[in-house]
Amino acid sequence: MTHYKEMIPERPAPHRSIGPLAWLRTNLFSGPVNTLVTLAGIVLLYWLLVPTIQWAVIDANWLGSNPEDCTSAGACWVFIHARIGQFIYGLYPSEEIWRINIVFILFTGFITWLGVPGLPYKRGVAIVTLLVFPIIAYLLLHGGYFGLPRVSTHRWGGLTLTLILAVVGMVAALPIGIILALGRRSSMPIVRSVCVIFIEFWRGAPLITILFMASVMLPLFLPAGVGIDRLIRALVGITLFQSAYMAEVVRGGLQAIPQGQEEAAAALGMSYWKRMGLIVLPQALKMMIPGIVNTFISLFKDTTLVMIIGLFDLLGIVQAALSDSRWLGFDVEGYVFAAFVFWVFCFSMSRYSQYLERRLHTGH
Amino acid sequence: MSVRPQTRSPDSKPPFWRDRTKRALLAQCLLLAALAALVVFIIHNTQENLASRGITTGLGFLDDTAGFGIGQTLIDYSSNSTYGRTFIVGLLNTLLVSGLGVLAATIIGFTVGIARLSPNWLIARLANGYIEIFRNIPLLLQIFFWYFAVLQSLPSARESMSLGEVIFLNIRGLYLPQPQFLSGFGLIPVVMMAAFIASIALIVWNRRRHAATGKRLPTIWLSLGMIIGLPLLVLVVTGVPVTWEVPELGGFNFSGGVTIIPELLALWLALSIYTASFIAEIVRSGIQSISHGQTEAALALSLPGKLVLRLVIIPQALRVIIPPLTSQYLNLIKNSSLATAIGYPDLVSVFAGTTLNQTGQAIEVIAMTMAVYLTISLLVSMFMNWFNARVALVER
Numbered sequence: 178m179t180h181y182k183e184m185i186p187e188r189p190a191p192h193r194s195i196g197p198l199a200w201l202r203t204n205l206f207s208g209p210v211n212t213l214v215t216l217a218g219i220v221l222l223y224w225l226l227v228p229t230i231q232w233a234v235i236d237a238n239w240l241g242s243n244p245e246d247c248t249s250a251g252a253c254w255v256f257i258h259a260r261i262g263q264f265i266y267g268l269y270p271s272e273e274i275w276r277i278n279i280v281f282i283l284f285t286g287f288i289t290w291l292g293v294p295g296l297p298y299k300r301g302v303a304i305v306t307l308l309v310f311p312i313i314a315y316l317l318l319h320g321g322y323f324g325l326p327r328v329s330t331h332r333w334g335g336l337t338l339t340l341i342l343a344v345v346g347m348v349a350a351l352p353i354g355i356i357l358a359l360g361r362r363s364s365m366p367i368v369r370s371v372c373v374i375f376i377e378f379w380r381g382a383p384l385i386t387i388l389f390m391a392s393v394m395l396p397l398f399l400p401a402g403v404g405i406d407r408l409i410r411a412l413v414g415i416t417l418f419q420s421a422y423m424a425e426v427v428r429g430g431l432q433a434i435p436q437g438q439e440e441a442a443a444a445l446g447m448s449y450w451k452r453m454g455l456i457v458l459p460q461a462l463k464m465m466i467p468g469i470v471n472t473f474i475s476l477f478k479d480t481t482l483v484m485i486i487g488l489f490d491l492l493g494i495v496q497a498a499l500s501d502s503r504w505l506g507f508d509v510e511g512y513v514f515a516a517f518v519f520w521v522f523c524f525s526m527s528r529y530s531q532y533l534e535r536r537l538h539t540g541h
Numbered sequence: 542m543s544v545r546p547q548t549r550s551p552d553s554k555p556p557f558w559r560d561r562t563k564r565a566l567l568a569q570c571l572l573l574a575a576l577a578a579l580v581v582f583i584i585h586n587t588q589e590n591l592a593s594r595g596i597t598t599g600l601g602f603l604d605d606t607a608g609f610g611i612g613q614t615l616i617d618y619s620s621n622s623t624y625g626r627t628f629i630v631g632l633l634n635t636l637l638v639s640g641l642g643v644l645a646a647t648i649i650g651f652t653v654g655i656a657r658l659s660p661n662w663l664i665a666r667l668a669n670g671y672i673e674i675f676r677n678i679p680l681l682l683q684i685f686f687w688y689f690a691v692l693q694s695l696p697s698a699r700e701s702m703s704l705g706e707v708i709f710l711n712i713r714g715l716y717l718p719q720p721q722f723l724s725g726f727g728l729i730p731v732v733m734m735a736a737f738i739a740s741i742a743l744i745v746w747n748r749r750r751h752a753a754t755g756k757r758l759p760t761i762w763l764s765l766g767m768i769i770g771l772p773l774l775v776l777v778v779t780g781v782p783v784t785w786e787v788p789e790l791g792g793f794n795f796s797g798g799v800t801i802i803p804e805l806l807a808l809w810l811a812l813s814i815y816t817a818s819f820i821a822e823i824v825r826s827g828i829q830s831i832s833h834g835q836t837e838a839a840l841a842l843s844l845p846g847k848l849v850l851r852l853v854i855i856p857q858a859l860r861v862i863i864p865p866l867t868s869q870y871l872n873l874i875k876n877s878s879l880a881t882a883i884g885y886p887d888l889v890s891v892f893a894g895t896t897l898n899q900t901g902q903a904i905e906v907i908a909m910t911m912a913v914y915l916t917i918s919l920l921v922s923m924f925m926n927w928f929n930a931r932v933a934l935v936e937r
Contacts, residue, residue, distance in 0.1 A: 204662035211661055218663040367569040371576065381918040382911045383875035389893055390911075393903045397590045398583045478679035485882055492682055499689070508690040516678045516686070523677035 233513070244504055256507040257514045260498050264514070267334020267489055273326065276317045277337055283310060284344075292529065294536070307348060330408040334489035336518065338408075342480040342490065346415040347473050353416070354423025359453060361428055372424070379421035384479050387414045392486045411483045415476070422472050430465035431457065464537065470530035474523050481519075491515055587904065594901070602900045603628070609895055611886045613802050624896050631888035632913060638808050638887065639874040639917075645813035646873060650820025657825045668821065676818035681879055683815055688807035688883045695803075698794050707787055715801040716788035726783060729772050736771045740764030804885035808877065816873045820866060827862035828854065860929075867925035871918050878914075888913060 193199055205215045236251025239258075247253035257264070266274050287306040290296055318341075321327035333341070360372035379387070391414030396405060434457055442452040484493030495515045499508050557563045591598060603625035610620045615633045618626060656668040675683070693712060696702065701711040709716040744760050751757040776783075788798030831854055839849040880887035881894050888910060897906040 204660070207660070214659075214661055215663050218661070218667055222663075222667065365565050365569050368572060371572065378915070381915040383878040383889070383914055385878045385881065385889060386893060386907065386910050386914065389889070389897075390907050393897065394907060397587045397903060400586050401590055401593060474677075478677075481679040481681040482879070484681075492679065492685070496685065508694075509686075512682060512686045512690055516682055519679055519682065520674070520677045524673060527677065 252510050252513070253507055254510065256498075256504055256510050259504075263335060263494055263498065264491060265336045267338055267494060268332045269328060269334070269337070270326075270332070273320070273328060276320070276325070280314045280317050283313065284340075311345075311348070330406055333408065335494045336491045338483075338488065339477070339480050339490040342411065342415060342483060343473065343477045345412055346419050346476055346480075347469075349412070349416040350419035350423045351469075353420035354427050355458070357420060357424035358427035358431060361424065362431060376421045376424050379418050380425070384415075384418050385482050385485060387418050388482060388486050390414065407486070407488065411486060411488055415480070415483075419472070419476055422475075423469070426465055426468040426472055427461070429468060430461035433464050434461050467530045467534045467537070470526055470533070474526050474530075477522060477526070478519065491518060596901050598902075598904065600905055602902050602905070605900070607896070608899070611891055612884075613805065613886055624900065627896055628888070628892050628909065631886060631891040634885070634891075635874075635877055635880075635887040635889075635913075638805060638812070638880065638885065639877045641809050642812040642816065642873050642877065643870055645809065646816040646820055646869075649813060649817035651824055653817060654821035654824025654828070657821060658828060672818045672821050674818075675814055676822070678815075680811060680815045680876055681882060684807055684811040684879055684883060687810045688803065692803040692807050698790065701790070701795075707785075709788055709790075709795060712803070713794060713800075714803045715806055716795045717799045717801065718785040718787045719797070719799045721784045721786050723783065726779075728775055728779060732775045733768060733772045736764075736767040740767050743767075802885070804880070804883050807883060808880050808885050812873055812876060816869055816876075819869050819872075823862055823865045823869065824858075827858040830861045831857050863925060863929045867922055867929075870925070871921055874917055874921065875914060 193202070206212045232251045234251075236249050238247045238249055238251065238253050238255050240246065241255040242259055243255070244253070246255050262271070262274075266277055269277060287302060287310060290302050291299065291306065316322055317325070318333070319328065319330070357372050357376055360368050361376065363369050363372070388411060391410045392407065395410050395413060399405065438456055438460065439452055442456040447455070480490055481492040483490050484496065489497060492515050495511045498504065499511050554560070557567075604623050606620075607622055607624050607627045608620050611618055611627070611630055613634060614630050615637065616626075616630060618630050653668045653671055656664050657672065659665050659668070695710060695712045698711045698713055701709040701716075703709045707718055740760070740763070743758075743764060747758050747760045786797045788795040788800075835853055835857065836849060839853040840846075844852065877887060878889040881890035884890065893906055893910045897903055900906070
C-alpha cells in the first residue's frame with residue numbers, strides 16, 4: 178500500500194456527471210427503457226399541449242362584444258368577456274355592485290392580515306373577522322338598512338354566492354365541529370354516542386341528498402307559516418354537513434396534543450372548560466389549520482352542488498349562460514373559464530396549506 | 542380526578558352540583574330531554590304540515606304504479622312498474638357506476654401515483670400535473686364538461702365514429718358487441734370454477750411446502766394460467782360456441798349489442814378521473830412513507846428486486862394506503878349521486894328526484910335514500926377494516 182504524506186488536490190467532477198447534459202442523462206435518458214418512456218412522454222405532451230395552446234391562445238378571439246365577432250377557429254373568449262359581470266356578481270343590480278366590491282376588499286384584507294405570518298394583533302383581527310365582519314357583510318349585501326336598497330337573495334349569484342356559501346358554511350361549522358369533537362372524546366356515554374351518531378350520519382350521506390333534504394324537508398319540520406329563504410336552507414344543509422367533517426379534523430388536532438397537557442392543567446385545579454379553552458384547544462387549533470384549509474377546499478368545490486336545488490353559484494350561472502340562445506355552442510369556453518377560476522382558488526389554497534404544514538413541522 | 546383534603550365529616554355529602562358523577566348524569570339527562578323536545582317539536586310540525594297538504598305517511602306508495610320510463614335498467618322495468626321497482630333500478634344503477642368507478646379510479650390512481658415517483662423527471666412532472674389539475678376542479682364541473690362539452694358534441698348515429706366496424710361511438714352512446722352463448726357453452730363456467738378451486742388448493746399447498754422446505758413455485762402465474770388457459774382450451778375443443786352480436790345501424794339508431802348511455806360514460810369518466818387524482822396522492826405518500834432503509838436492508842439480505850417490492854415495500858405501504866383509500870372509495874360512491882345533474886338514472890335521480898316529485902312522500906323517500914348510502918358506507922368500511930386488519934398482521 179502506498180502512503181501519501183499530503184492530500185491529493187481535489188479533482189473536478191467528471192464532465193459526464195455535471196451540467197445540463199448530465200442532468201438530462203440521469204433524469205431522462207438513463208437507459209433504453211427510460212429513453213423510450215421519455216420519448217413517449219414528449220409525444221403525449223406535444224399531442225396535448227400544442228392543440229390546447231393553439232385553441233386557447235393563438236387562434237382565440239379576444240376582442241368584440243357579440244357572437245359574430247368570433248370568426249377564427251379557436252376559443253371565443255368574447256363570450257366570457259361579455260358575461261364576466263354576471264359570472265362574478267350574479268343578477269345583483271348593477272348600480273349596487275359597489276357593495277359587493279367593498280365586502281370583497283374587506284374580506285381580502287382581513288384574510289391577508291391573518292394569513293401573512295408576523296403581522297401584529299392577530300387575535301383582535303381574528304375576532305373582528307369572525308364576529309363583526311359577517312354583520313357588516315350581511316348589512317351591505319342584503320341592504321334594507323341605512324338607506325341601502327334591499328337586494329333579495331334570489332338575485333345573489335355567481336362567484337359571490339360561491340364565496341358566501343363556502344365562507345359562511347365554514348365559519349358556522351367550526352364552533353359546531355369543535356363541540357362535536359369534544360363530545361366525541363367525552364367520558365359521558367350518552368353525550369359521546371349522540372355525537373358519534375350525528376357525525377357518522379352526516380358523513381355517510383352524500384351532500385346532494387342533504388341539500389335535497391334541506392330544501393324539501395326543512396319546511397316540513399318548521400311550524401306552518403314560517404317561510405324560510407332558499408339560500409338559508411342551503412346554508413343550513415351545508416353547515417350541518419361541514420360540521421361533521423370539521424369535527425373529525427378537530428378530533429385529529431385534539432389527539433395530537435399529548436395527554437400530559439390536560440393532566441397538568443387538571444393538576445392545577447382547572448375546570449373542564451378552562452382546560453379545553455386555555456390549554457388544549459389553542460395548541461390543537463394551530464395543528465388543525467392545514468386540515469381546516471383542506472376541508473375548506475373540498476367545501477369550496479362542493480358548493481357547486483347548490484345549482485341542483487336551484488341556486489346560481491358560479492357553475493350554475495355559467496351553465497345558465499350556456500343555454501342563452503344568442504350564445505349557443507360555447508360550452509367548452511364556459512367550462513374552461515369556470516374550471517380555471519375554481520382551480521386558481523383551490524390550487525393556491527392547497528399550496529398555502531402545504532406551506533403551513535412545513536412551517537408547523539419545524540417546531541418539533 | 543383531583544383529590545381534595547377532606548374538610549367535612551365523611552357522612553355529610555357534598556351538594557349534588559359539586560359531585561362529578563351526578564353532574565355528568567344531570568348534563569346527560571338535560572341533553573336527552575332537549576333532544577326529545579326537538580324530536581317532538583319536529584314530529585308535531587311535520588304531522589301538521591303533512592295533514593294540511595293532504596299527504597298520508599307510510600310506505601304504501603311503493604306499491605303504486607310509477608308511470609315513467611327509465612333510460613337504463615339492469616332488470617326488467619317499464620312505466621307500469623311500481624315505485625318499489627324504481628327504487629331497485631336506481632339502486633342497481635348507483636352500484637353499477639360506483640363499481641365501475643372504483644375499478645377505474647384504482648387502476649388510474651395507482652398508475653399515476655407510481656408514475657409520480659418515477660426516476661424519470663418528465664413522467665413524474667406529467668403525473669404531478671394530472672394530480673394538480675384534476676383534484677382542484679369541482680367534480681360537478683368535470684361531469685358537465687364530459688357530458689355537455691365532449692359527449693354531446695359527438696357526431697350523430699349516421700356519422701358514428703367506429704373502431705373496426707365493431708365498436709361505435711356517437712351522441713347516443715357507446716355501442717359494443719354482445720356475446721351470444723350457444724348450447725355447449727355451459728361447460729366453460731364449470732371448468733373455470735374447477736380451475737379456480739384447483740389454484741386455491743395449489744396456493745395453500747405451496748405455502749405449506751414453502752414453510753417446510755423453503756422451496757416455492759410461481760403460483761400466481763400457474764393459477765392465472767389454469768384459470769384462463771383451461772377454459773380457453775375447452776372453448777377451442779368444443780368448437781367456440783359463442784357468436785358476437787355486432788350493433789347495426791338501422792334507420793336513425795343502432796340496434797343489437799350492448800349500449801352504454803352517454804350519461805353513464807360521462808359520469809364514469811369524471812368520477813374515475815377525479816377520484817384517481819386523490820388516490821394517486823395517497824399511493825405516493827404511502828410509498829414515500831416507507832423509509833429507504835427498508836429497501837437497503839432487503840437488498841442487503843440479497844432479496845431480488847421484484848421480491849423487495851412484493852415482500853417488503855408493498856405490504857408496509859398498503860398499511861398506510863388502505864385507510865385513506867377506503868374514504869376515497871366511499872367518497873366516490875357518495876359522489877355518484879351527482880348523476881342527477883346530467884340525468885343518469887341513479888338512486889337519487891329516479892327516487893329522490895322523480896319519485897319524490899310525483900308522490901310528495903319527502904320523508905320516506907329521503908330517509909330510504911339516506912339509509913341506502915349509510916348502509917353502503919357501513920358495509921364498505923367494514924370490508925376495508927377487515928382487509929386492513931389482515932394487512933396489518935404483517936406487523937409484529
